[in-house]
Amino acid sequence: MKPLSNWHARLPKFIAEESTGKELPELTDVPTWIIDPIDGTTNFVHKFPLTCVVIGLAVKKEVVLGIVYNPILEELFTARKGRGAFLNGKPIHVSKVQDxxxxxxxxxxxxxxxxxxxxxxxxxxxxxxxxxxxxxxxxxxxxxxxxxxxxxxxxxxxxxxxxxxxxxxxxxxxxxxxxxxxxxxxxxxxxxxxxxxxxxxxxxxxxxxxxxxxxxxxxxxxxxxx
Known part of the structure; x- marks a missing residue:
């Protein structure tokens, strides 16, 4: 069996607000989790009920999975590439307003x-x-x-x-x-x-x-x- 000399290159990468410096790392073809543990921090501090956890997965530089969860209002938005978008498991669609x-x-x-x-x-x-x-x-x-x-x-x-x-x-x-x-x-x-x-x-x-x-x-x- 050949040694896995490049095993580390196959591991998923992470881009996250709490672990990334001022300069964003380059997005590559490697599966990459894109995470914000608290979006709407000021809202959270003031107990304003619009705040959420955000998780995305990019594969070959394309986002294929999206999760946005507001634990206060219990709103779970999810989507998979080509599979539609959902709120708490029910399909959702954009507005039909054209003007x-x-x-x-x-x-x-x-x-x-x-x-x-x-x-x-x-x-x-x-x-x-x-x-x-x-x-x-x-x-x-x-x-x-x-x-x-x-x-x-x-x-x-x-x-x-x-x-x-x-x-x-x-x-x-x-x-x-x-x-x-x-x-x-x-x-x-x-x-x-x-x-x-x-x-x-x-x-x-x-x-x-x-x-x-x-x-x-x-x-x-x-x-x-x-």
Missing amino acids: LSKALVCMEAGFIKIDNLREKTVERLQDIIKAAQGIRTLGVAAITLCYIALGIVEAYYIEGPGISTWDIAAASLIISEAGGVVVDRITGEPIDIMKPRAVAACNDKIARDIVKIIREADQRVDMRTK
Whole structure:
């Protein structure tokens, strides 16, 4: 029998908030667990009931399993690649809303407190408020994304400090398996989970509308600050 000289290369890898430094490790073809033990930490501290455990599994750089569990409300969102999305074992599907003017959109307005993001966050927020039916801030990325899959939120824009791969990996699969989309807010292309600057939506049209609003808002801010 040949010695397993490269046995360590076959072991699963882990990307987790509590064990990863400032620089994310490269995602490889090796099976990789992507974990956040507590998403929505501020909510957890304040006993606000939207907080969760997030577990994703990527194989050959593709997320194939997603689990998001809120133990307070006992909401267990799950998805396997090609098998659909579920809440507590029951199939879920995204909203059928096609018009942004009838959509409920989530953003994290707290980024206004960050100096280098303040102007663009305010500009984006103003424009989305004008275009959408309503705006909500829930303070927890993974659950908000899952609420798109559940069909009670139409879109979510997420980017900024504190947002990383573990916030979107599992939930992005849950959304896609429920019939929705998650795209890069700059390119509009399908999301790269290692670059978590995401626009998630119940369909391509609303996702494109949000991407366009953000792009135009940023351009106006850049023109004013030149």
